[in-house]
Amino acid sequence: MRVNILIAPSANRVYGLAAPRLAAAELEFVLAESAPGALVETSEVREANLDFLALEIDDEAWESPENQRALTSSLAYSPHVYAAFEEVGRMPAPNAERSYVDESPTLPLLQPIPLPNVDLYPSxxxxxxxxxxxxxxxxxxxxxxxxxxxxxxxxxxxxxxxxxxxxxxxxxxxxxxxxxxxxxxxxxxxxxxxxxxxxxxxxxxxxxxxxxxxxxxxxxxxxxxxxxxxxxxxxxxxxxxxxxxxxxxxxxxxxxxxxxxxxxxxxxxxxxxxxxxxxxxxxxxxxxxxxxxxxxxxxxxxxxxxxxxxxxxxxxxxxxxxxxxxxxxxxxxxxxxxxxxxxxxxxxxxxxxxxxxxxxxxxxx
Missing domain, CATH: 3.40.50.150 (Vaccinia Virus protein VP39)
Structure with a gap:
């Protein structure tokens, strides 16, 4: 399965530019510790003119409730994660020229992943x-x-x-x-x-x-x-x-x-x-x-x-x-x-x- 992450905005522009890479390194480390083998790879992708950090999650590992908890917890505690979505399919891109079905432009169907609220107090x-x-x-x-x-x-x-x-x-x-x-x-x-x-x-x-x-x-x-x-x-x-x-x-x-x-x-x-x-x-x-x-x-x-x-x-x-x-x-x-x-x-x-x-x-x- 693929999880697409919107990177949280940063008040510091220079830090914001490094945030996708830092988020990838952070999640690779914490998931290797808490859910070994669950994270296959990370990549930066652009969909519908939005930049995402994509996580490829092992399907079998995702079936484990312990791994699901580790993943959602890691995303919730990450300062770089604004929102996370499971990619549940693809759909034809609206107003796009179509040729063969396999070559037609598509957009992901994204289902929000509920994350626990870990902040106790106002910002x-x-x-x-x-x-x-x-x-x-x-x-x-x-x-x-x-x-x-x-x-x-x-x-x-x-x-x-x-x-x-x-x-x-x-x-x-x-x-x-x-x-x-x-x-x-x-x-x-x-x-x-x-x-x-x-x-x-x-x-x-x-x-x-x-x-x-x-x-x-x-x-x-x-x-x-x-x-x-x-x-x-x-x-x-x-x-x-x-x-x-x-x-x-x-x-x-x-x-x-x-x-x-x-x-x-x-x-x-x-x-x-x-x-x-x-x-x-x-x-x-x-x-x-x-x-x-x-x-x-x-x-x-x-x-x-x-x-x-x-x-x-x-x-x-x-x-x-x-x-x-x-x-x-x-x-x-x-x-x-x-x-x-x-x-x-x-x-x-x-x-x-x-x-x-x-x-x-x-x-x-």
Whole structure:
């Protein structure tokens, strides 16, 4: 069977141009993990003056309810999928010149594929905060989606139990995406200004959307040593959800990410999603100092990150190839006991003249 996908529009024109290719790589990876053998191939096609990403699905695999669920779930969580249709036949194109039947122009008969709604909140959670250097929301969702499947945690993503850590949280783009999907994320960042702006935004957004919520701000102290600050939020969409214990939580630590294993429990995260500093406009923070080398941050921080990651957990690292060579990223990851995943999948794409962005996926052995 063939599934034709309309690619979701993007506010970023450059990212939008790369979206069909990124969607193909994304779906090839996540379906290979969740429904092996179901996806035969992908291709870009044009029908009735519309561009589609076409997925050829093995007919026998499609008969499995588990594979159907994996496919519709993968499409629902993909930030690149606007709508999906099963091609159930062909029909003669109207007003087209006809010769032999086999040569007559045709159009596909498309039946919409119902996809589960995976977003819990209004899009303002993702789009309201705007600032220089903010990561594209679609790319953030791509990182999180890939990480969940690299860890073999597709079911945990769906049921809200996936434990997400962003050790370079910045102003919370990844944290917000995790909240949007019903998860309870943890973030760490040393930048006090970024942390304060994010806390202020989240508190305001929860009030404006009338969520049932509580927050607290406390000092982060370990063995009588002050390490920073800890922000905690509990939120629910309604009183009934709150009473039923169906709410979410968020933790944000304003502290040094290279030592986060001092205040986070060992093996307390299933996935680590990190948009590493690109070393262009924004430096990377190592201890109290600002450095320009993202590799220095990765070398120093990865041991602590690994200790809080569960066995079989995965990391999804976004980096800038102009300042962070891919071979160096892969070498550091493998030195710390990770196995690279998704090799051969092309997630590389241009952001601007100074940022050539790529993704490293790896699983903890």
């Amino acid at each position: 303002t959670l993702l789009s309201t905060l705007k600032y220089q250097g903010k990561t594209n929301e679609q790319f953030t969702a791509l990182l999180l989606h890939l990480a969940a499947h690299a860890a073999g945690k597709a079911e945990a993503l769906r049921d809200g139990t996936l434990r997400v850590l962003d050790p370079v949280a910045g102003r919370g783009t990844t944290l917000n995406q995790a909240l949007m999907w019903g998860l309870s994320p943890v973030g760490v960042d040393l930048d006090k200004k970024d942390a304060e702006l994010y806390r202020a935004f989240l508190k305001s957004w929860m009030r404006e959307n009338r969520l049932k919520h509580t927050t607290s701000d406390t000092k982060l102290t370990v063995s009588k040593k002050a390490l920073g600050k800890h922000f905690h939020a509990e939120l629910s969409r309604s009183k009934s959800e709150q009473r039923a214990g169906k709410g979410q939580s968020l933790e944000l630590y304003t502290a040094d990410s290279t030592g986060l294993d001092a205040f986070l429990k060992a093996r307390s995260a299933d996935v680590i999603v990190a948009d590493l500093p690109y070393g262009v406009q924004h430096g990377s923070k190592v201890g109290a100092n600002l450095r320009r080398s993202p590799l220095e941050l990765l070398r120093k921080a990865l041991p602590a990150w690994s200790r809080v990651l569960a066995r079989g957990g995965a990391v999804a690292l976004a980096y800038n190839r102009h300042t962070t060579p891919a071979d160096d990223v892969h070498a550091i990851v493998e030195e710390h006991g990770f196995e690279l995943r998704g090799e051969g999948m092309n997630f590389r794409h241009r952001v601007d003249a100074s940022i050539d962005r790529d993704i490293a996926l790896a699983r903890k052995a």
